[in-house]
Amino acid sequence: MNLCNLLGTLVSVIIGGLITLGVNLHLQKRERKTQYAIKNKNEIYEPLYNEIEQKLKYLNRFQDPLYPTSTLNSWNEFAPSIKLRISEDLKKIIEKFDATGKRFSKKYSKANRILKKYIGENLETIRNELDESEYNENNFNILKDNIFEGYKGDFYSERILKGIKHNYPPEKIIKFNKGSSMTFDTLFNKICSSIRNEIEIVVLRKIRDELVEITKEMKNYLKLKIEFILNKYESKMTKV
Numbered sequence: 001m002n003l004c005n006l007l008g009t010l011v012s013v014i015i016g017g018l019i020t021l022g023v024n025l026h027l028q029k030r031e032r033k034t035q036y037a038i039k040n041k042n043e044i045y046e047p048l049y050n051e052i053e054q055k056l057k058y059l060n061r062f063q064d065p066l067y068p069t070s071t072l073n074s075w076n077e078f079a080p081s082i083k084l085r086i087s088e089d090l091k092k093i094i095e096k097f098d099a100t101g102k103r104f105s106k107k108y109s110k111a112n113r114i115l116k117k118y119i120g121e122n123l124e125t126i127r128n129e130l131d132e133s134e135y136n137e138n139n140f141n142i143l144k145d146n147i148f149e150g151y152k153g154d155f156y157s158e159r160i161l162k163g164i165k166h167n168y169p170p171e172k173i174i175k176f177n178k179g180s181s182m183t184f185d186t187l188f189n190k191i192c193s194s195i196r197n198e199i200e201i202v203v204l205r206k207i208r209d210e211l212v213e214i215t216k217e218m219k220n221y222l223k224l225k226i227e228f229i230l231n232k233y234e235s236k237m238t239k240v
Contacts, residue, residue, distance in 0.1 A: 034233045041229045043082055047074040049222040052215055059212050071101060093218045100214055104207045111204045112148075115155055118194040120144050122187060129182040131175040146173050151188070156204060158192050 051074045075083075075094055086094075123144055127135075135143060150173055176182050195201050 037229045037233050040085060041226055041234075044078070044086060045222050045225045045229075048072065049219065049226060050074075052219045052222065056212070056215050056219065059208060059215060072097065090218075090221060093214065093221060097211070097214045097218060100207065100211045104204070104211050107200060107204045107207055110200045111156065111198075112152065114198050114200055115152055115191075115195060116144070116148050118191055119147050122190045122194060123147075125190075126182055126187060129176050129180045131177055134175050143174060154188070155191060155195065156201065156208075158196075 051072060072094060075098075078086075123130075123140070127140070130140075130143075174184055174187075
């Protein structure tokens with residue numbers, strides 16, 4: 001074998017080795033990228049998405065924001081190393097959600113005090129309509145608390161005025177005298193009318209609408225991320 005052939009063979013071996021090395025490095029990089037994307041889906045996007053779905057259900061019913069609407073438990077539970085992997089655009093949505101959730105919780109507490117006041121006042125006006133055998137002074141106060149706890153979400157959302165059923169059957173909460181023309185819906189509407197123009201409750205509804213929109217924005221963002229990773233990475237791994 002002459003020198004030219006030897007050099008040619010050597011060059012071919014080197015080029016082949018470089019190509020193989022390049023291909024292996026590319027495959028390793030793609031593998032790391034795939035694993036990183038799937039890890040983000042499992043550890044970040046899916047936990048947040050599942051929680052956000054539940055929060056939308058609570059928000060639509062005006063449930064108490066302290067449980068569990070206005071805070072992201074998943075975010076709070078993420079280790080610092082996981083939070084470092086979250087993109088800036090998602091962080092901005094989370095921060096906006098957190099700030100709006102805190103405003104909602106603060107306003108909700110103020111609205112609760114107003115609602116309790118009007119429930120008591122309206123119950124006093126129909127006290128003679130209530131079943132006397134059921135409501136001594138202590139039971140009357142319990143009734144006010146039961147109406148507040150069982151229906152505050154309905155009052156804030158005015159669900160009954162939209163033809164939507166109450167969260168809880170009213171007959172289990174309140175009993176009227178036999179022959180009384182008073183109904184729970186009549187009482188409900190009186191309370192709704194009393195609080196409709198109260199500024200704290202008007203603002204509460206506005207903030208709640210903002211929180212719903214932010215929650216939907218986050219849900220759509222997370223859904224797109226999850227679907228992208230499923231289609232680009234996980235589905236290909238399944239086929240291999």
